[in-house]
Amino acid sequence: MTETRTSGEQGLRERKKARLRESLVESGLRLFLEQGYHGTTTEEIAASVGVSQRTFFRYFATKEDLILAAVAGIDERFLASLRARPAHEPPLTALREATRDHWSRLDPRSHRSLSGAATVLRDNPEVVDAVMSHCRSHQERIAAVIAEHTGVHRASDPRPDVLTAVFVAVIGTAHEAWGASGSTDTDDLLAAVLDRLDLVPGTVAGDWGARGA
Amino acid sequence: MTETRTSGEQGLRERKKARLRESLVESGLRLFLEQGYHGTTTEEIAASVGVSQRTFFRYFATKEDLILAAVAGIDERFLASLRARPAHEPPLTALREATRDHWSRLDPRSHRSLSGAATVLRDNPEVVDAVMSHCRSHQERIAAVIAEHTGVHRASDPRPDVLTAVFVAVIGTAHEAWGASGSTDTDDLLAAVLDRLDLVPGTVAGDWGARGA
DNA sequence: TGCAAACTGTCAGCCGCTGCCAGACTCTCT
DNA sequence: AGAGAGTCTGGCAGCGGCTGACAGTTTGCA
Numbered sequence: 001m002t003e004t005r006t007s008g009e010q011g012l013r014e015r016k017k018a019r020l021r022e023s024l025v026e027s028g029l030r031l032f033l034e035q036g037y038h039g040t041t042t043e044e045i046a047a048s049v050g051v052s053q054r055t056f057f058r059y060f061a062t063k064e065d066l067i068l069a070a071v072a073g074i075d076e077r078f079l080a081s082l083r084a085r086p087a088h089e090p091p092l093t094a095l096r097e098a099t100r101d102h103w104s105r106l107d108p109r110s111h112r113s114l115s116g117a118a119t120v121l122r123d124n125p126e127v128v129d130a131v132m133s134h135c136r137s138h139q140e141r142i143a144a145v146i147a148e149h150t151g152v153h154r155a156s157d158p159r160p161d162v163l164t165a166v167f168v169a170v171i172g173t174a175h176e177a178w179g180a181s182g183s184t185d186t187d188d189l190l191a192a193v194l195d196r197l198d199l200v201p202g203t204v205a206g207d208w209g210a211r212g213a
Numbered sequence: 214m215t216e217t218r219t220s221g222e223q224g225l226r227e228r229k230k231a232r233l234r235e236s237l238v239e240s241g242l243r244l245f246l247e248q249g250y251h252g253t254t255t256e257e258i259a260a261s262v263g264v265s266q267r268t269f270f271r272y273f274a275t276k277e278d279l280i281l282a283a284v285a286g287i288d289e290r291f292l293a294s295l296r297a298r299p300a301h302e303p304p305l306t307a308l309r310e311a312t313r314d315h316w317s318r319l320d321p322r323s324h325r326s327l328s329g330a331a332t333v334l335r336d337n338p339e340v341v342d343a344v345m346s347h348c349r350s351h352q353e354r355i356a357a358v359i360a361e362h363t364g365v366h367r368a369s370d371p372r373p374d375v376l377t378a379v380f381v382a383v384i385g386t387a388h389e390a391w392g393a394s395g396s397t398d399t400d401d402l403l404a405a406v407l408d409r410l411d412l413v414p415g416t417v418a419g420d421w422g423a424r425g426a
Numbered sequence: 427t428g429c430a431a432a433c434t435g436t437c438a439g440c441c442g443c444t445g446c447c448a449g450a451c452t453c454t455c456t
Numbered sequence: 457a458g459a460g461a462g463t464c465t466g467g468c469a470g471c472g473g474c475t476g477a478c479a480g481t482t483t484g485c486a
Contacts, residue, residue, distance in 0.1 A: 011452075012453090041441065041442085042442065054465075055464085057442085062442080063443090090418075090420075128349075136341075150421050165382040165386045166413070166416070169381065170379070199375055202372075203375050203376050205303075206306065208372065225482095226482085226483055251472095254473085255472080266474090267435065267436075268435075430483105432484090434482090435479090440475080441472105444469105445470090447468090448466090452462085452463070454461085456458090
């Protein structure tokens with residue numbers, strides 16, 4: 001009661017905000033899964049946790065932001081893994097290994113969020129746009145790390161941007177295939193991503209002689 | 214008046230529809246350029262060609278569709294060029310050369326539309342999502358052609374999808390760089406696309422020794 | 427010329443989203 | 457403990473994209 005707050009702790013206000021935010025994400029995702037993305041209004045989501053629609057929009061700029069919030073933080077952790085890779089590593093390899101690293105470090109909660117969000121995406125293709133939009137800004141930061149590691153200047157050398165775009169695009173196809181396969185196991189998603197990343201060099205080269213599977 | 218219509222000709226009704234549609238696209242793009250995408254309402258666009266908002270939405274499912282309509286037909290022509298490539302050609306080369314072919318066949322009107330649409334995209338990044346969404350469906354059809362030419366089955370071999378995703382992603386980066394460069398010459402855009410496509414094999418391989426520029 | 431089909435305008439309404447204002451809550455300082 | 461400042465919330469009004477329904481007009485064809 002009378003104790004002063006030490007730095008790093010949070011007051012009641014901030015704890016409440018964080019809890020409300022979490023509730024909104026959780027409840028929103030559940031509703032999306034139950035009755036579809038378009039079949040769920042922002043007012044419903046707000047009401048399901050006992051706040052007004054106006055408050056909903058104080059926590060999330062858009063309805064789509066709910067989904068991005070569910071997987072927030074994952075980007076940061078991936079970037080951290082990427083930065084931790086040795087600078088001399090071939091860039092595509094670094095991206096591949098960083099993906100593996102960061103995946104293995106994901107806590108179960110993140111896996112569940114990821115799986116939930118991915119399911120919403122599979123069932124509501126309209127939402128993919130928003131996520132891709134977010135991916136583009138994520139791409140920016142990945143390219144920056146690649147440029148730093150390889151020592152090239154993005155202004156004059158487009159390779160970091162090209163490689164990053166390729167990386168993100170390949171993840172996109174893996175994601176789509178994973179969704180189409182009906183799997184909800186995120187390990188399958190990781191496997192698909194890694195497989196396809198390995199395919200890239202041979203695929204862009206001319207030699208399609210040896211067919212897979 | 215009393216003449217019967219020969220096959221291939223269009224009646225007054227269809228001509229009117231086509232003209233109205235064109236007017237809406239043209240007027241819409243102009244307004245977007247003049248006062249921004251969000252600064253232009255669908256009602257304004259409709260009024261600018263003398264129809265009601267309701268009619269606007271009978272021609273275009275969404276406001277964003279206006280922009281897609283401006284570059285409609287380009288996809289088809291690209292696919293035609295791609296199908297015309299020899300089947301034995303390395304797939305990435307085929308995509309590259311098809312891009313060149315189809316570009317050289319574009320009439321000046323298409324160039325202008327493309328340039329206008331690209332400018333709208335540069336000035337209104339929010340619209341990019343919609344275009345990317347359209348690109349994803351375009352991607353589907355490209356992958357189908359690639360699979361056919363190379364004789365692989367997309368169900369078991371992800372390479373057509375991977376290659377196509379890479380292709381589209383690289384075009385995306387070229388587009389962005391072109392926009393950032395401030396150029397409005399579509400030839401510069403083509404050059405950027407071709408350059409970056411050529412960079413891909415070396416970029417995904419490890420050898421970043423030789424720097425560009 | 428007259429009928430059926432296609433097209434359009436009007437209206438009412440839903441939903442995402444925002445600005446504004448008043449009231450409630452939290453935190454801090456005394 | 458209490459007052460003041462700052463923060464958070466709900467309610468309201470409103471805009472813009474978008475849709476369904478209905479009625480009136482235009483076009484195509486016989």
